[in-house]
Amino acid sequence: MNSYSPYSFPIFDAMKIIPVACALIFSDGKVLATQRSQSMDLPGKWEFPGGKVEEEESPEECLKREIREELSIEIELFGKISPNEFSYPSKKICLIPYLAHWTGGEIYLTEHEQFLWLEEKDLLSLDWAPADLPIVHELIEKWVKLVDSKER
Numbered sequence: 427m428n429s430y431s432p433y434s435f436p437i438f439d440a441m442k443i444i445p446v447a448c449a450l451i452f453s454d455g456k457v458l459a460t461q462r463s464q465s466m467d468l469p470g471k472w473e474f475p476g477g478k479v480e481e482e483e484s485p486e487e488c489l490k491r492e493i494r495e496e497l498s499i500e501i502e503l504f505g506k507i508s509p510n511e512f513s514y515p516s517k518k519i520c521l522i523p524y525l526a527h528w529t530g531g532e533i534y535l536t537e538h539e540q541f542l543w544l545e546e547k548d549l550l551s552l553d554w555a556p557a558d559l560p561i562v563h564e565l566i567e568k569w570v571k572l573v574d575s576k577e578r
């Protein structure tokens with residue numbers, strides 16, 4: 427008798443939560459934000475760089491790979507803040523935010539429209555991807571502690 431994974435049925439597939447890792451990269455008391463280009467999902471929205479976690483990798487490995495691919499820089503992770511589940515019309519994601527230092531390389535964008543280094547006061551002025559809003563609020567709440575800890 428054949429057995430099928432429940433995820434081979436479209437109804438379950440539609441409910442699948444896609445893990446997406448993103449990096450809050452700090453440098454000189456600022457955090458890096460990137461703007462999605464016109465060829466990406468959610469064109470023009472701001473986000474923290476990263477991407478979908480592949481089946482064979484951990485979120486940490488995913489981030490190192492995505493940051494190299496998207497920005498050409500190296501990072502070192504030093505912590506995490508709360509993940510956020512969000513349902514878009516076509517998919518449900520779990521956005522997993524990591525805290526990181528920029529450890530090497532110059533930023534060269536391969537996918538995004540532009541990037542900005544933000545101070546705390548700038549954080550609410552951007553048009554963020556909706557899944558990022560709780561993360562931005564937690565970042566503001568913990569800003570002083572996070573900016574201090576990255577300098578330790």
Ligand SMILES: Nc1nc2c([nH]c(=O)n2[C@@H]2O[C@H](COP(=O)(O)OP(=O)(O)OP(=O)(O)O)[C@@H](O)[C@H]2O)c(=O)[nH]1
Pocket residue numbers: 446447448466467468472473474475476477478479519521555556557558
């Ligand atoms: N990287 C990233 N993706 C985010 C954030 N917020 C958010 O809603 N997303 C969504 O999460 C999904 C991640 O997809 P992606 O396009 O960045 O990842 P990827 O490079 O692995 O995907 P692809 O292989 O389909 O191009 C997109 O639907 C994106 O809109 C964020 O802060 N960072």
